Amino acid sequence: MNDLELNGITKRYGDTTVLADINLTAKDKEFIVVVGPSGCGKSTLLKSIAGLESIDSGQILIGGRDVTREEPGDRDIAMVFQSYALYPHMTVAENMGFGLRMAGRPKAEIQKAVKRAAEILQINDYLAMRPRQLSGGQRQRVAIGRAITRSPSVFLFDEPLSNLDAALRTQMRVEIGLLYRRLEATMVYVTHDQVEAMTMATRIVLMNHGVVEQIGTPVELYTNPRNRFVAGFLGSPRMNFISTRAVEVADGSAVVDSEGLARIRLDIHNEARVAVGDEVVIGLRPESIRLDGQGDHQLSARIGLIEQLGREAIAYLDAAPVRAIESENGLGHLTAQTDGRITLRRDDAVSIGFDAADVYLFDAEGKTLTSARTADIRSEPEMVDA
């Protein structure tokens, strides 16, 4: 069993806490993606798991064994770095066999392991080359190959695709996904790219300021964000947030009202604490806003800008007096995502519509108040029994 268990990992640099009580259990063969804005502590967390950073308190178990105080080499992990970290003076084969060579394994065994890894990644042709003769994508493949050679229990990836260009990144993302299915190993993957997180993870760990905001499957986090940070972080373009006020609170539902926005009745969950008069924030995903005016609620707006992406278009809507807070363009415009065959232009007046069922409600601290909804997007975490 290649489980990874983190119990109350805490790390401080002087007075700043970079990791605060992180708890996580990654089951055998799970692909965990740790995502968050820069400086949220995700890389530190990964290095702590690797043993490259020491932790102040907490416990790390790999395969049921406490490795908290063990050297990285004894933890049965392998790490892939953003900068590939290949040794420039060694050939690809020597790079890949380095770990086994340092462990004093016999030559034949090293050769066999390198060959196997090279075949998996289709890099047999480069084995005699040096890293500088390879392109970025090939180097990253070698770096992954080096990790595979050691057949570790847990693979750790530290933003492995960040140095690649967009096209290559997509390609490598798919390859790592396939590799994961083939290796059937536990993986922890750190990234700041939500697309990588959404597409690759069996479960996402969303971090912010050294704290885990939410852990769950990608769809779970997307449809049922626990708070406003999670709601705003996942999804591009990001969710629209509008300040409003609770005017009526009943058992299981609340009504919000603010200038320009009609009264909206929303289902709230049992533990939601909200009172009449409370400042609350509603959230609406860009794809929930419709430019044809269909839906339970309507608003009149003016098109501020259209970003045409071909397949889809992003419309920035001036719906004054309704203003989005933390809006994408800083003007308080609402963002709507729509079909690419849009005929509207800048300054056109439109009637926009949305359904109350698509609206999220957050309290002043950012906690989600609306009750959980079922995902209508089909996606299940693969390989792991939930």
Next chain:
Amino acid sequence: MYPRQIKAGEPARKSLYLGSVTLVLFLWLLPLLAIILTSIRPAADIAAGDYWGWPSGFDLIANYTGVFTQTPMGRYFLNSLIITIPSVIGVLCLSTLTGFVLSRYRFRGNTLLFAIFIGGNFLPFQIMMIPVRNLTLDLGIYNTYLALIIFHTAFQTGFATLFMRNFIAALPGELFEAARAEGASPLQTLIHVVVPLVRPALAALSILAFTFIWNDYFWAVVLSPSDAVKPVTAGLANLKGQYVANWNLISAATIVIAIPPVMLFFFMQRHFVRGLTMGAVKG
């Protein structure tokens, strides 16, 4: 700020430029020229006071063989090699170790230790002359190769540590993390990752250290009074007799002495230039 090409069609400026370069080069190389000229002159020329004129005869072979047959230069030369080569090796080994530790490990007193290594360079070594001489006497190594080897190694390691530490610090940190994650011990990391990557620095450092130690006169005089141990620099001074000096032989000996560092430089020139610039440019 930097030398710019002189445009074609400005002959006056061009010839002025070429003229001044030639003049500066000539002045710069004049002492060397004088030594070379003297080294092939017959002794009679010098006795006659003809230092700069055309030599009355060319005693190139006679003078240069004379260096080894008529003087103990051969012995001195060997002494210099016996002192310099182990010292350079010692400096390279020690400074690689200290540089690695100081650049890659955080521990209490790291900066202080580093400051001491650097600070030592600023002490004028003349003030250490008597203590060092007494120390070698007490250790029973006065007037032995070992005294010079130990002290040259110690004195050069300060600068060399600064050099190696900065060089190793400029290597990407992820390489070290990768090695550690792969289970390499610090010693394995040093041998398999650091040393191959700092080879240019080691080449540059070996030339510098070799030149410093080979050319040292001060410690040679202080620590090695006897001919059996004396290196070339101190030996050269010995060639001057009390009443007469065979300047033609001394000049020839000087040229012979200068050859090893120059040869080393030409052999390692490629690495040397790369070593001096690599830390800055990060190749």
